Amino acid sequence: MQRHGITGEEQMMLSRRTILQGAGGLAFAVANFRTHALAQTPSVAQGTEVPPILFVHGNGDYDALWMTALWRMESNGIARDRMMAINFTNPTARADDTVEQANRSSTEDQRRELAAAIAELKRRTGAARVALVGNSRGGNSIRNVIKNGGAGDVSHAVLCGTPNHGVFALDALLGSEFNGRGAFLRGLNEGESEVTPGVAFLTLRSDGMDKYAQPDGRFIGKPGVPTNVTAEGPELKGATNLVLGTIDHRETAYHPRAFREIYKFIAGREPARIAITPEQTVRLGGLVTGVVDGVPTNRPVAGATVEIHHVDRESGERSGDVVHRSTTGADGRWGPATVDPTSPLEIVLTSPDAPITHFYRSPFPRSSDVVHLRAARPFIPADKDAGAVVIMSRPRGYFGLPRDIVLLDGKEPADVHPGVPTDAAATLRLPASEIGRNVVAEFNEERIVARAWPASENRIAVAELTY
Template sequence: MPALPRRAWIALAASALLSACAGLGPGRTDAQPPIVFVHGNGDSAATWQTTLWRWESQGWPRARLHAVNFANPLARDDDTQAQAGRSGTAEQRDFLAAEVDRVLAATGARQVVLMANSRGGNAIRHCIQSGGCAGKVSHAILGGTPNHGVWANPGFRPNNEFNGAGPFLTALNAPKGPDGQLLPAGAVGVEVTPGLRWMTIRSDNNDKFAQPDGLWIGAKGTPTNVTAEGPALRGADNVVLPGRDHREVSYHAEAFAQAWRFVTGRAPASTAVQPEERVLLDGLATGITAGSPSNQPAPGARVSVYAVDAATGARLGAPLLDKTVAADGRWGPLATDARTALEFVLAVPGLATTHVYRAPFARSSAVVHLRPERLLPADAQAAAAVVNLSRPRGYFGLPRDVVLLDGAPAPGIAPGVAGVSSSKKLLAEPDRPVVAEFRSGPIAERIVGRGWPAKEGHVTLIELHE
């Protein structure tokens, strides 16, 4: 790949990094307010990648799009008890409040738009109700947020954040009058905090965390006391996207269209991602903290990036980038284009070396966050290579989707509610092409990776964009 001229490379770097934590840049009016995107439980800012691209493709300034990255994204088992590698509701609320203030100060805007997936909506509601965000937010969009719980049972994990009968959600959902004052118990008021516009986006019946049976919380056959309407809130515009799953109600093109209309008052001209000729990529190299997925930087991690043959996954020459990350965890920037398939190699000391295969990136992104895959000792002993297929912005659903891995239906995906976002295949031999194919309606992706020797501590991840 020819090297970019230095001046062009610097310009690309400045443009892409505007969407990261620094460099939000003032100078726009509130006709295009800053939008702060808040990821869900266990996830990272990277889940918003295609959503950011869609807003950019419709003319929203990259400098006004900011994706939050919580350090410890998994919720505690008991919100009242500290737990290593996990976060409580107060931590999430306070972190988001600081991010809102920082974005407002950097852009000079009066208010932001907040958009969340799943647990991120809890942080938004908490911040607006009691964390200082009231008055600083014009619109709040909650995709798949379990506003009435994943279950609602005072006797089962009573202090868990996702218990609709627990203290956290009970307080958020307490009925309120038009001025925000609390109404007596049993009164019918709004469940949202007044003073801004609210929208919820939910599935009709395909959200794994809004199901009447406890299958997805490990309690099959036990009623959850929650229905598909659980994410809806009195006082909000409640939108249903039929057939969409727990993540798609935030990250799918249909969710983008609803959010765009809610913020602007009109439909987007298109939901397509418009490719850029020159692409600049950057992100964080992160690890695992106390056994939980982490968004904290992993200093000392080594990141190598290769251009690969899209048909075979074979490397095309020397690495485009080879870097040991510093304390900030950032592995880039990397200049590329919208036609080149890539292999990212993440080596975090003490963890498996992860080889991540991605289709060409349509646009620049500063949230290409890399997190190591787990390699189970039993898998490393049983197989020559381990290949994982991941869909971070949606779940796999059968028969809705076609999901193939190495020429056969991807393992571990049962028909019914879309409930898993990854599939694993054990190979009898390493160093050969492995094809992953995914089709869901108009979405179609085909990515070819390669198996790497598991006994030497390597694992392959094929990651879908959509």
């Protein structure tokens, strides 16, 4: 989530211009829904009695974060064409929900895109109702669409780490979507019950390790200021509320522990397996997106080149010929690429007006068409003396010390803070004399070997963790 710093009005209003802008984005959002068309038919029996499932990502994020959850669902027999993950056009919330802000979305923008996604999944499957699973801000959108006319289309709503009572509850910043005293959340929470009748609600939360459910404001840039929110903030009156232990904000959705509860709640039974069942043939594809004026968007980037290499798991050096090379068109799509499911990969993204990014990834055990790529951040002043920059990134969770084993080049990164997990990236800067050597990134049992590329050539290496 973003930090919010603009004081707003109590009423949430939409101008005609906002409505028209949002309508223009709907066509792109609907066209961008994916149902894993690249993948093979699962070998296990398909659970057709389970309702279709639509996954909803959080603030500033994208649908690719649900990749491992989709794999686990597939491994339990859920047919790929009965699942979908939405990719919101402009995924980052406005500072003030009532004030237009370029490349950001209002709660109404999100509601309309999600309603369109629900209609599309119902059309594709012929189902009367679908299950919704959302992380963080995605849960806000789920509650909003259900409360405002969508309850008849939804059987289950699973809210993972959603700030249902706000990231803060203050008399300032009342226009923020994340203010528990603001008009948006007060509207969702009014009444004896905080859930909509006819829909089964489940909330999943951390036991004190969610940085957006903390009593002190230090995680929103206001240390020492009471937020009036506690670890219980994600719970809802009238819902089934579960505490998953010391997992972090994102892990409430993407951790195997969360998967078990999501599956059990929707399917009505325990999953047959938590582990991901590998496929013999793996095909990958995805979307190239970018950042506009410092704000991440999920709009497609045309003219980006994607190149894939198999690499040695110990040295990170390329092995064999180029596996795949393509240039994106107007839809921003790359692939499909057939890869060895036992081999780590180097994915090189050359995107307009961005650093050439060398992504190093663990082997992909299953096919996916949500292997989305967004170039690494631009070089910053702290990089000016570096011969090479290597970033260790964990999109589906944060690094927690001492909870986790986090090692970058054999050391705990200095830019990962202990205590409540808040950091999803760590940076290593190397002198020019060490360009070309390998760098090992380790997070618990996942180990990625990257290589250091010359910063002078506008190149950054990213060891991107899958788990």
